[in-house]
Amino acid sequence: xxxxxxxxxxxxxxxxxxxxSLSVAEGEILGLVGPNGSGKSTLINVxxxxxxxxxxxxxxxxxxxxxxxxxxxxxxxxxxTYQIPRPFHTMTTLENVAVGCMFGRSRDGVxxxxxxxxxxxxITGLAxxxxxxxxxLNLHQRRFLELARALACGADLLLLDEVLAGLNPTEVxxxxxxxxxxxxxxxxxxxxxxxxxxxVSLSHRLVVLDQGRVIAEGAPxxxxxxxxxxxxxxxxxxxxxx
Amino acid sequence: MNWRAPLxxxxxxxxxxxxxxxxxxxxxxVFYLVFLYFVFFWAAQASSWNMLTGYSGYFxxxxxxxxxxxxxxxxxxxxxxxxxxxxxxxxxGVTAALLGLGVGxxxxxxxxxxxxxxxxxxxxxxxxxxxVVRNVDIIDGGYGVPLGQVPYPEFLGDYSTMLYLLGLTIAxxxxxxxxxxxxxxxGQGLFxxxxxxxxxxxxxxxTFRYKMIVLAISCFFAGLSGGLHALQINYVAVESVFNIRxxxxxxxxxxxxxxxxxxGPVIGAAIIHTLSDRFSSARxxxxxxxxxxxxxxxxxxxxxxxxxxxxxxxxxxxxxxxAGVLAVQVLGGIGxxxxxxxxxxxxxxxxxxxxxxxxxxxxxxxxxxxx
Amino acid sequence: MQLIGQxxxxxxxxxxxxxxxxxxxxxxxxxLKVINLSHFSFAILAGYLTYQLSTTFGMNPFLTMLVxxxxxxxxxxxxxxxxxxxHVDEFMSLLVTFGLFIILESLMQWFWTADHxxxxxxxxxxxGVSLWVGPFAVPILQLASFLAAVLISGLTxxxxxxxxxGKALRALAQDREIAGAFGVDYRRSALLLSGLAAAYAAVAGxxxxxxxxxxxxxxxxxxxxxFAVVILGGLADAFGAFAAGMIIGVxxxxxxxxxxxxxxxxxTFVVLxxxxxxxxxxxxARRSSE
Numbered sequence: 001x002x003x004x005x006x007x008x009x010x011x012x013x014x015x016x017x018x019x020x021s022l023s024v025a026e027g028e029i030l031g032l033v034g035p036n037g038s039g040k041s042t043l044i045n046v047x048x049x050x051x052x053x054x055x056x057x058x059x060x061x062x063x064x065x066x067x068x069x070x071x072x073x074x075x076x077x078x079x080x081t082y083q084i085p086r087p088f089h090t091m092t093t094l095e096n097v098a099v100g101c102m103f104g105r106s107r108d109g110v111x112x113x114x115x116x117x118x119x120x121x122x123i124t125g126l127a128x129x130x131x132x133x134x135x136x137l138n139l140h141q142r143r144f145l146e147l148a149r150a151l152a153c154g155a156d157l158l159l160l161d162e163v164l165a166g167l168n169p170t171e172v173x174x175x176x177x178x179x180x181x182x183x184x185x186x187x188x189x190x191x192x193x194x195x196x197x198x199x200v201s202l203s204h205r206l207v208v209l210d211q212g213r214v215i216a217e218g219a220p221x222x223x224x225x226x227x228x229x230x231x232x233x234x235x236x237x238x239x240x241x242x
Numbered sequence: 243m244n245w246r247a248p249l250x251x252x253x254x255x256x257x258x259x260x261x262x263x264x265x266x267x268x269x270x271x272v273f274y275l276v277f278l279y280f281v282f283f284w285a286a287q288a289s290s291w292n293m294l295t296g297y298s299g300y301f302x303x304x305x306x307x308x309x310x311x312x313x314x315x316x317x318x319x320x321x322x323x324x325x326x327x328x329x330x331x332x333x334x335g336v337t338a339a340l341l342g343l344g345v346g347x348x349x350x351x352x353x354x355x356x357x358x359x360x361x362x363x364x365x366x367x368x369x370x371x372x373x374v375v376r377n378v379d380i381i382d383g384g385y386g387v388p389l390g391q392v393p394y395p396e397f398l399g400d401y402s403t404m405l406y407l408l409g410l411t412i413a414x415x416x417x418x419x420x421x422x423x424x425x426x427x428x429g430q431g432l433f434x435x436x437x438x439x440x441x442x443x444x445x446x447x448x449t450f451r452y453k454m455i456v457l458a459i460s461c462f463f464a465g466l467s468g469g470l471h472a473l474q475i476n477y478v479a480v481e482s483v484f485n486i487r488x489x490x491x492x493x494x495x496x497x498x499x500x501x502x503x504x505x506g507p508v509i510g511a512a513i514i515h516t517l518s519d520r521f522s523s524a525r526x527x528x529x530x531x532x533x534x535x536x537x538x539x540x541x542x543x544x545x546x547x548x549x550x551x552x553x554x555x556x557x558x559x560x561x562x563x564x565a566g567v568l569a570v571q572v573l574g575g576i577g578x579x580x581x582x583x584x585x586x587x588x589x590x591x592x593x594x595x596x597x598x599x600x601x602x603x604x605x606x607x608x609x610x611x612x613x
Numbered sequence: 614m615q616l617i618g619q620x621x622x623x624x625x626x627x628x629x630x631x632x633x634x635x636x637x638x639x640x641x642x643x644x645l646k647v648i649n650l651s652h653f654s655f656a657i658l659a660g661y662l663t664y665q666l667s668t669t670f671g672m673n674p675f676l677t678m679l680v681x682x683x684x685x686x687x688x689x690x691x692x693x694x695x696x697x698x699x700h701v702d703e704f705m706s707l708l709v710t711f712g713l714f715i716i717l718e719s720l721m722q723w724f725w726t727a728d729h730x731x732x733x734x735x736x737x738x739x740x741g742v743s744l745w746v747g748p749f750a751v752p753i754l755q756l757a758s759f760l761a762a763v764l765i766s767g768l769t770x771x772x773x774x775x776x777x778x779g780k781a782l783r784a785l786a787q788d789r790e791i792a793g794a795f796g797v798d799y800r801r802s803a804l805l806l807s808g809l810a811a812a813y814a815a816v817a818g819x820x821x822x823x824x825x826x827x828x829x830x831x832x833x834x835x836x837x838x839x840f841a842v843v844i845l846g847g848l849a850d851a852f853g854a855f856a857a858g859m860i861i862g863v864x865x866x867x868x869x870x871x872x873x874x875x876x877x878x879x880x881t882f883v884v885l886x887x888x889x890x891x892x893x894x895x896x897x898a899r900r901s902s903e
Contacts, residue, residue: 048444074446088437090502099434102427103446110427153445301704348890359889361707362840366885369837373879384875486833490715497708528723535716542708543699 001026001188002047002078002157007056008212009042016042017053018212024157024190029183031203031220032192035233038209040192041083044159047190048080049073060157075105079155083162085142087134087149094130097121097148104153117152124148124178140171147178151187158182160191164198176202200224208232247421255414262403275406277519277581282406282413283471284515287488288495288507289413289420290463294456295493296501297429299436304345304364306489307371308338308461312468314375317387317478322380327394331408331469338465339458341371346457350450365489372484386479389472408470416463420504423456432456494538500548509550513588520585544596552595559606564591619749620870621863626755628862629762630824632855634817634835635842636769637689637810643849644786645803646703647696650710653832653839654717655685655811659818660827661725667736674737674823675757681815689811690804697800714832722829731826740823758820762855765813769851772809778802786849837878838865841885 002024009017017039024030032040045051047058052067059065065073079100088096097120101113108116121127124144129137137145143163150158160179164172176198183189193199199206200220208216208223210232216223223229262275291305312334319325319333345367349360375382398404423429431452434442443449472478491514492507499510514534521530545552553560567590570576571583597605638652659681666677692713695701701709734740739757743750773779782802821827821835842861846853861881869877 050440050444070440070443071446071448074444080444082441086438086441088434088441090433090437095430099430099442099447100445102430103434103442103448105446110425110430113427113430149445301707362844363886363889366837366840366882366889370879370882370886373875373882377873377875377879486715490711493708493711528719531715531719535712535714535719538712538715539709542705542712543701 001061002190003057003059004043004047005057005059007043007046007053007058009039009046009051009053015212017046017056019056020209020212020214021056022207022214022217024188027186027188028204029179029189029191029202031199031206032190032209033194033196033199033206034209037211038232039212040209041161042212043209044080044161044190044192047073048078048159071103074103074153074155077105077154077156078159079104079150079153079157080159081143081146081150081161081163083165085139085146087137087142087145089134092131092133093126093137093145094118094121096134096145097152100149100152104155106152106154117148120148120152123151123181140167140174143167143175144178147182151182155187157188157190160189160193162192162194164193164195172198196224247425248418251414251418251421255410258410259407262399262406272402274581275402277515279402279406279409279474280519281512281515282409283467283474284491284495284511285508286409286413286416286463286467288492288499288511289416289504290460290467291492292496292501292504292507293420293423293463294460296496296506297423297432297436298453298456299439300453301361302364303361303489303493304368305464305492306484306486307364307368308342308464309468309471309488310368310371310375310483311338311341312465313472313475313478313483314381314387315465316469316472317389318381320392320472321387321389327392327473331466334469334472335462335466338468339462341367342457342461343454346454350453368484368489372480375484376480382478382480384480386477388477390476392473394473405470405474409467412463412467412470416467417504417508419459419463420507423459424504428452428455490534494534496548497541498537498549500550502547503550506548506550509553510548513549513592516581516585516588520582540596544598549592549595552599555599556595556602556606560591560595563594564588567591615748616870617867620866622749622751623755624863624866625859626752626759626862627866628859629759629855630755630817630820630858631839631842631862632858633758633762633765633813633820635839635846635854635858636765636851637813637817638839639843639846639848639850639854640769641693641807641810642843643847644782644806645693645696646706647693647701647807648703648707648710649692649810650707650836651692651713651717652710652810652814653836654714654721655688656814656818656821656835657827657829657832658717658721659685659815660822660831661721661730663819663822664730664732664827665725667732671736674732674819678816678819681819682812685815685818686808686812689814690808692811693804693807697803718829718832725827725829727829729826729828732823737823752824754820754824758817758824761816761820762858765816766851766855769809773851778805782806783849837885838881841881841888844885845888 004020004022007017007020008015020039020043032043034040042051046053049065049068049070049072057064057066060073060076060078063076065076088099091099094114094117097117098110098113100120101108101116102110106116118127118130121130124147126141126144126148129141134142134145147163163179164175167175172195179189179191179202191199191202203220205217206220206223207214208229215232216226216229258278261278265272265275287305287309291302294300295302315334315337316327316330319330320327345364349363376384394401394404398407423432431442431447434445434447435449435452439449475482495510495514496507497510498513499508500506517533518530521527521533541548564587567587568583571586577583577586634656638649641647641649641652662681662684663674663677666672666680667674696706732740739753741752743752744756745751773783785799785802821831838861842854842857845860846855846857861884864884865877865881868880
């Protein structure tokens with residue numbers, strides 16, 4: 001479905017990505033992990049079109065999307081969420097999701113978009129907050145708003161950038177449940193996450209980044225036992241086991 | 243957007259269009275026609291500015307450029323090339339729109355253009371245009387363009403009536419387009435761009451295209467309204483056209499009235515022009531600028547969302563207050579002119595709108611939430 | 614040829630004045646994230662005060678700076694205090710100072726009328742007097758303003774790079790929270806910087822009053838040129854402001870000499886637009902942009 005070949009992206013003198021290659025198959029949940037600064041967020045930004053890679057190619061369902069504009073990539077069916085939620089702060093919850101309906105793959109008119117948005121709000125459990133200004137939502141709800149908005153775009157591939165950070169255990173469970181349900185609807189997912197046990201249990205496959213390069217990939221349990229991977233983390237994060 | 247909206251606008255237009263006819267019947271001074279013409283002019287200018295700045299968040303200091311281009315397009319065509327006045331108006335709009343598109347093409351292509359830089363850039367464009375106009379003899383060359391002997395369409399009535407009716411039409415068109423945009427996909431896309439352009443792009447909003455579209459529309463109306471205004475100015479000169487007045491006033495009117503809603507600039511225009519006119523007539527011109535500057539500061543600091551948004555929460559109270567203060571003056575015979583009485587009522591209204599929501603709610607209970 | 618040579622000299626000299634006026638603006642914009650349009654009003658106000666003190670009290674125009682500089686320093690401190698008290702962000706500051714700008718313009722007009730006021734030769738004997746270096750005239754007042762500019766730039770660069778307060782401010786400009794964590798007192802430094810910027814405006818204003826005279830609309834006449842200097846020189850860059858001032862001064866004067874005077878502002882603004890589009894971080898920026 002998605003193929004990234006040899007992606008390199010530099011900022012100033014720093015290489016955030018240094019020849020990273022990976023692929024996502026239709027219908028799978030791919031976990032993307034790695035120590036801080038390994039380039040996970042940059043990879044998401046490059047795939048979604050926010051940055052163009054200096055070197056390398058990305059193709060989605062056979063089409064070359066390298067360096068294309070974000071809204072063009074969204075039209076093909078890729079959507080992303082942000083680690084720190086970025087709702088449209090002058091709009092209500094419903095209006096936020098409606099933007100996705102209007103400009104994603106369905107391109108609805110205003111009235112129809114507002115109708116469709118209600119559906120997405122119901123799916124993510126935010127229907128009660130439809131007319132509330134987004135300031136009233138807490139972090140967990142804002143994350144779900146991000147999900148609803150990304151789904152409203154008609155995404156077939158969802159890039160989740162640390163959706164669980166800062167949530168309490170109950171909220172984490174609810175989020176995992178939501179992600180599973182989204183996947184059951186037929187959406188492929190790339191999930192960037194630090195909470196190991198979640199990523200390991202959710203993902204079909206795991207890819208480990210370190211210093212902008214893929215150092216391991218495969219079935220979650222095996223990858224996490226790989227000495228190279230443990231070395232990359234210097235035993236710090238994962239040794240705790242969670 | 244349903245069919246009711248265009249009808250409502252048409253209705254308002256017809257009602258206001260009757261005023262000149264009414265004036266002949268009831269014989270009140272032509273001053274009122276001229277006064278209202280100016281309110282229409284400012285409503286058009288402020289609305290056109292707000293379409294770009296208020297809706298998209300790209301703050302423009304360049305209204306003077308687009309307005310000025312409109313004025314000079316008409317002035318040059320009519321004076322130097324014997325063009326028909328009415329026909330020159332749409333051309334004035336188109337010229338301004340082309341300028342806007344040129345600026346937009348150069349500017350919006352840049353990924354990381356910060357808001358403040360866009361503001362300064364538009365200011366610089368306005369200054370360049372002024373300098374060009376001053377130096378190019380065909381347009382102005384520093385001599386000015388006299389429009390006193392220009393033939394104007396007589397079928398609309400006498401001079402003041404013609405200006406009034408054309409001004410009304412242009413203002414109605416501009417404000418209606420502002421309304422239409424607000425309720426359309428374009429509007430929602432622009433609001434998204436205003437709130438978070440990167441996220442908007444990620445959701446599929448064609449940001450470059452939308453910004454160019456709204457820029458072109460905004461400039462078109464600025465130029466169109468400017469073209470008509472050339473006739474009002476009569477003797478068109480660089481100093482009077484490209485000074486700070488137009489860019490300053492449209493900013494203030496929109497900030498005062500509110501930038502999120504199409505009615506904001508209209509309300510702002512009505513209020514500012516009324517106050518400004520009254521200060522001028524009372525020979526308190528310098529007070530004019532001081533009050534306006536202070537108002538700008540106060541609004542930015544205390545009422546960021548503008549009068550209209552607050553008004554929406556205190557509808558009945560505000561209407562009652564305005565009507566009450568006006569009635570007291572009219573019935574009590576205070577003040578000579580109706581306009582002055584209205585101005586006083588407006589000031590009273592603004593004063594009460596400055597009361598913070600917290601205090602208001604304690605005094606008057608829950609504020610009305612609009613549907 | 615001589616015309617161009619003269620234009621070069623005049624351009625460099627006025628460039629110094631541009632730099633003086635620009636340094637205050639570039640510092641507050643770059644370091645305090647405040648776009649202070651009333652900076653120009655402060656300068657012209659100082660010009661008016663210089664005029665008034667010389668004309669009414671017979672004070673030597675140079676000495677009037679002993680009054681105007683501290684006065685405007687306080688005004689600068691007051692302004693920044695106001696911004697802090699009302700949590701004014703970068704964008705709001707543009708509009709708020711815009712409001713202040715028009716208020717001050719109005720007050721100046723009301724107080725001093727719209728007439729062009731210039732200090733008489735009796736009080737200002739150096740007016741129009743020039744040194745002659747070969748065939749070229751070097752007006753003394755302009756030379757003095759240039760030397761003042763050199764002093765001010767030098768002083769500012771020293772303050773910013775050699776003193777603790779200066780380094781603290783530069784750190785704060787880069788990352789406020791981290792700097793704060795290191796115990797850098799933002800408030801005091803910010804107030805001082807704002808006061809300093811206004812003091813520089815006072816110096817510039819005094820020279821403007823001496824050399825060109827003042828009108829209420831003078832503030833807006835200087836605005837575009839100085840903004841061009843600030844952008845070209847890069848934010849918070851004292852040396853940049855000084856250098857850009859001279860570049861623009863020279864461009865202006867050479868254009869006037871070569872074609873006609875009306876084209877000069879046009880060239881300046883086109884330069885400004887190009888600078889904004891091509892290198893918004895300034896010609897002399899050393900750090901790479903984000």
